[in-house]
Amino acid sequence: MKSISWTIVGMLLCGFSLEAQTNKKMDSLQVAYEASTDITERVELLRDMFNMQLYMEPGEAKNIALKILDISQKENYANGIALGNYGLGNYHLITNTPDSANYFLKKSAEISLKNNFGNTLANSISGQASIKGDRGDYMGAIKLNDSLLPLYQKLGNYLNYGIALGNTARFYNNMGQYDRAMEGYIAALAVLDTIDEEPFRRADIQRDIGKLNYFQGNYEKSIEYFRQALAIYEETSDNLYQSYVLNDLGNAYVEMEDLDKGLEAYQKSRRISEEFNYLDNTANVLANVGMVYRQKGDLDQALEYQFNALKINRTNNSSDNVVSVLGEIGKTYMEKNDIPTALRYLNESIALADSIKTGYYLLNGLNYRAKAYEKNGQFEKALEDQKKYQALNDSLFNTEKSKQIENLNTYYETEQKEAEIALQQEEINTLNEKAKVDRLTKGLYAGGMFSFIAVSGLLFFGFRQRMKKNRIAREKQEEIYRQEIAHKKKELASQTLHLVQKNTFIQELKENLENIKSSPEKFKTEFRRIVMLLRKENASDKDWEVFKTYFAEVHNDFDQKLKTLYPDISEKEIRLAAFLRMNLTTKEIAATLNVLPDSILKSKYRLKKKLDLDKDTDLITFLNTL
Known part of the structure; x- marks a missing residue:
């Protein structure tokens, strides 16, 4: 017991020590600022104060940026005017007001370009690239960002x-190009690991690697990186990103069903967010906690958290989040079997989603x-x-696929141009080397023709090998692009076929309901037909067979490998293994197969025994090796 108490005291002292150091440094900067009369020195001191406060006390950082602007004007x-505008742009970036951020960053860039302020210009352009990325223009963001490297x-x-x-790397990650993203993250860490300044930048990369693993379903690995990032954020008193990464940790644990x-992680994130008035993150965490309590079956507690999240989002004018939370409140009331109240909140969510054109929340x-x-017996509605x-x-599927194909084509064209430039450079190098050979020939001629021929032959062989190597690399890259585009086309074909089958089913169902409406005396007969139709649709293996065909092509005959290794494996077990291989959650698999989540957990246990x-061997990790 003593050791635990001392550990807690040690942690508290460490926290107080960090805060005390920060306050002491801020005080000394303030004293120096008040004593100075030189505008250059005063702006530099305020800039240092701004950098210290931005992620700890954003509101205070905004006031400092305004002061920089005021004294400089x-x-x-x-x-100073360029720096003040850049500071305000940064403040609006981290407080999620992108239009205001873009306005101040553009202003800063214009002033910096006019006056040749290199660092401020580059940083302002970097901020604008981030905004492009947030709006989904990833290739535009990458081009803008890469222009900053030289x-x-x-x-x-x-x-x-x-x-x-x-x-x-983050933009490539958002495009789904995970290999390029990971290469970029590793390259970034290789640079940042050599720099002591701003260690939280390393933590940002570690958090991004954690998120990459999270979205690929590698939850244990994601937790490892989130914890590394959290340690640095705690060490540097970066309160904002502590709250973010704790929320990330909570999401990963929930996906692993460790509610x-x-x-615990959500509540830690909430405490920090409330203390420093990070309204967006506070609302997000409250909504997440509400969903966890709903999963646990504590619906009243879930509603309490969801209503608190709704109140903050309404105050903060966060329309997307209001739509999302209204939908989740409606779902919770539905699970309480209070359908009239559920419909009231769902109607409000749908109306708002439609008015602000937020497709995915409208879909939910x-x-x-x-x-x-359906639960209320209102089948027509x-x-x-x-x-x-x-x-x-x-509609959303086609839009998303079009965007992915457009990004893929842009990426392919960019790579082709880079390959052409590399080839031209190689030809220039070849000509330069040839010129060297010509000069060398004159020197060697007196020494004998044999030496000349030997050297020329070796150089020519080297040139040919280098050109051949570049050509092979380029052909391999082009083949990868062709395969990616072919894969996207297969996905689209599969989805279209699935949609046709579902629409046929819906049409049949509609006709049966119309028969009941026009001839009530046929109710019993038509009702039995509807029940049989629903059973047939649930029991149908058509969708599974189509899915299995495309899945086998993409994942190298996954089902055949399983049958070869385990001859007694059943078709249902292969289906479950395929869904797990795709990193679907237990809840998603249960919804797809129309069974309870508990049934899937038992099936996973039986599958692990069958294999x-x-x-100590993780089932999903094993399936990913096949």
């Missing part, structure tokens, strides 16, 4: 060079409301919402 000091090298600013590498650890609302109508859901889902895996 009075003295007509261009460098500028940072020229300035000798290797900290920002490493940050820029990490930002480009208690998930709640329609899905939840269709289930609420349920069918109407299901049709709207299907039409919107199809003869020991207790």
